[in-house]
Amino acid sequence: MSTAILTGQPVPGSPLEGDLRSLGFDVRVASDAADAESLLAAVPADQRVAVVDARFVGHVHALRLGLTDPRFAASAVPGAVAAKPGARTELTRALRTTAATTGGVVTHDALPDDIAAAMESGATDVHRPDLGTLVATVPDDPQARNEARQAVAAVDDEAVRLRTAVxxxxxxxxxxxxxxxxxxxxxxxxxxxxxxxxxxxxxxxxxxxxxxxxxxxxxxxxxxxxxxxxxxxxxxxxxxxxxxxxxxxxxxxxxxxxxxxxxxxxxxxxxxxxxxxxxxxxDVWALALGAMVLQTCRHVVDFSFNEANHDATANxxxxxxxxxxxxxxxxxxxxxxxxxxxxxxxxxxxxxxxxxxxxxxxxxxxxxxxxxxxxxxxxxxxxxxxxxxATRTDRAAQALSDLADNGTLASSFTALGRRGRFLPAPVLAFVGGAAIVAVAAFTSYGSPWVVVAAVVYVVLSGLALARPLKAPLDWLVPPFFRAAEYGTVLVLAAKADVNGALPAAFGLVSAVAYHHYDTVYRIKGGAGAPPRRLVRAIGGQEGRTLVVALAATLLSTTDFTVALTALAVAVALVVLVESIRFWVAAEKKGAPAVHDEGEPA
Structure with a gap:
């Protein structure tokens, strides 16, 4: 149960208390700022609390947007301010500041608006939703109140709510x-x-x-x-x-x-x-896997480009x-x-x-x-x-590095690469990826040249990240790595030409793609990339590519299918257990929710 504290003299006939209760608030009335502070202190620390001017006139949905949105620690509309448990301290401090200014007496000005302003002046981010045609106001006299009520009646609250749900x-x-x-x-x-x-x-x-x-x-x-x-x-x-x-x-x-x-x-x-x-x-497994590889690479292009330019200056x-x-x-x-x-x-x-x-x-x-x-x-x-x-930030460069998903093998060459000057990162990533896929495609199954190309790919993967990814086209590095890893698995499974190889490859790419999508969602949510121990445990993108190349060279086609299946199961178990643990813990901690407001490709 959340708590709403009404400040000031209640207005006869006002539906405000009923509106707040319909939104799940336990309503209490404060006679002045000092009384409001006492009521605030009595509210359990794990509850959301709102301070609302008793003279408030507006739509219920305006109150809903301003007081109940779980994505924001603090939010406000004219005449009302709310704070989740994490922002309760700032709300209390702002209330005390306001009380000291007014001498503990509610002035003719709206106290919640003063509190919201004080919170913002204290560097607290107070979300103010775009109300559009919805009404939220604190009228000063009966005439203004009557006009506000007419404005409320002129707009269909439910129609606005339905429209903005899309x-x-x-x-x-x-x-x-x-x-x-x-x-x-x-x-x-x-x-x-x-x-x-x-x-x-x-x-x-x-x-x-x-x-x-x-x-x-x-x-x-x-x-x-x-x-x-x-x-x-x-x-x-x-x-x-x-x-x-x-x-x-x-x-x-x-x-x-x-x-x-x-x-x-x-x-x-x-x-x-x-x-x-x-x-x-x-047999259309190659087409099904090809469609998944292409679609996943498209998404990585979207994510990488957006992360590279998320907070760039002169953009x-x-x-x-x-x-x-x-x-x-x-x-x-x-x-x-x-x-x-x-x-x-x-x-x-x-x-x-x-x-x-x-x-x-x-x-x-x-x-x-x-x-x-x-x-x-x-x-x-x-x-x-x-x-x-545009000048890209260190945060953007780190996000691209995390999306690259390099493991221990590539990281060792990254350290060596910092001592010299090499080709641009996208060129290194493209050359390495094109080499391994081309060699896998144009040599026979079991050719040792695939392993040679995989080793070259490991080296170039490390060198590509030797410098921060801040150049104009550095966002292409993660998509090139995805295409190289997934493409190698697809081509080698097709080359094996044995029943079950392509379905096993489909399973492996699915498990790895889940890990890469999970990385994206963590970065978008501000939680950072998965821990390095997880990336090392599943080999990194270059390590998995090398393992698949070695398996194709050293094993028979039947054993290669078994190896792909085993690798798919191992990767899936490791990433799923860690991912589910992380997201369940994030939910319990009240981490902010990130919901996409545009349709992804």
Whole structure:
């Protein structure tokens, strides 16, 4: 239970106390600032507390946004301020400062506004939500109060709440084909006490059932799979809208939502591969793995570019200016969003193709579409980077280094590389990655040259990180490493040409990709990268690449399949145990939740 302390003389007929109770607050009334401080001290230290002016007039949703959002330690709207347990000390200090200024008597000015201002002057970050058309004010006289009440009556609080439950930036398919009704599903869930995490789990289960239907290899199974995949996406949109509608944000929920999105899509790829084999013995595992590799590399490009420029200074370029100008023309916004094939358009395409064509056609079209989207987005970001006069920070350089995922072997060469001058980091990463993938592709299975190329790759991986990654194109280093590691596993498994090798490779890349996505979500959440002991335990990206190359050279094709399976299981167990432990602990500690407000590719 949270506590709200009303300050000042209560206004007859005001619905304020009832509104606060509907938001879960235990309401107490203070006659002056000194009394408010006494009531504040009596509130248990583990509870959220709000100080609200008794003269407040406004929408209930304005109070909800200003007083109950779990993402912020302190927040305020005109006439009300709230603090979570972590900011209670600052709130108490600000209240004492205000009480000393006013002599312990509530003045005609709003006391909560004075408290919020005092907290901000003390370097406390007080979140002030954008209320839009919602009303939140403290009228000084009966006429102003009457005008404020009329303004409240003129705006439909619930309509605003439903509208703002939808992401501020979404794809065309999501905006026009899903959100018009999924927001009402979110409200239905909220009124029945369902949580976003429960809806997220339902979305995952629906997608897994869809993958199972696709795996049957029958036309009925393929049609059912397409329908269920779309239903899973509706639920995927609903969970975020439910979180925004009811402000049920959580650290664990943000992680589950992001992680399950990847798990659903990649499990569906596996279902298509199994379905093709069951339908007509068509082996499309290489296509399924290729689609996963391409999609994961696209995401790494997005994450690396954004992290490199997250807090860069002088972060402008002619290319960015042209992009902003194009966005000012309505139809170009939707065309540009559709070109990048975001999750809504991508899942809709997969669902339709699954229902009416074959798994092979579905995966081929998916790979072509994702490849074109990757070329478009990467080319644009390269142009922006080359024309942008930006100074990147140490934090950005560290984030890129963490995303690189170098292990012990590469790190030893990183130390040596600091003593000399070498080619730019992206060139080293590209040359090393291209060498190992090309040698694996153009030599026979078991060739020792693959190991030689892997050793060269280890050396170049270390040298690429010899200097802080602050150059314009250094954000390309992590994507090059991902393409090299995943591509090597894919090519060597295909070269083995034995039953089970590609499914085992699919499992290994899935486990490693989970680790890389988990790294991204920790960095985005401000928690930093996974501990170095975890990276060392699973070998680092260059160590795993070398191990796979050695296995392909020294083992028979059958034993190579077993080795890939064992490595996949080992990596999955280590990263899952550590990841789940971390996120559960972060949830218990009340770490801030990071929810994406734009649709990822």
């Amino acid at each position: 992401k501020s930036r979404d794809g065309f398919f999501t905006t026009y084909c899903i959100s018009p009704y999924s927001r009402y599903i979110a409200r239905w869930c909220a009124r029945r006490g369902l949580t976003p995490n429960q809806v997220t789990t339902a979305s995952l289960l629906t997608a897994l059932i869809a993958a199972g239907c696709a795996a049957t290899g029958t036309r009925g199974g393929f049609v059912a799979a397409g329908v269920l995949l779309l239903l899973s996406f509706v639920l995927d949109c609903t969970d975020g809208q439910l979180a925004r509608y009811s402000l049920q944000y959580s650290t664990l929920g943000a992680w589950l939502d992001a992680t399950f999105d990847r798990a659903k899509e990649y499990a569906y790829y596996a279902g298509l591969a199994l379905g093709a084999a069951n339908a007509n013995s068509d 402008t370029s002619p290319t960015a200016a042209l992009s902003d100008k194009l966005d000012s023309v309505g139809w170009t916004v939707w065309v540009r969003r559709m070109i990048v094939l975001p999750i809504g358009e991508r899942w809709a395409m997969i669902a339709v193709l699954t229902a009416v064509t074959t798994p092979r056609i579905t995966l081929v079209v998916l790979i072509i579409g994702c490849a074109l989207a990757a070329c478009y987005t990467t080319a644009g970001r390269v142009l922006r980077s080359l024309t942008r006069k």
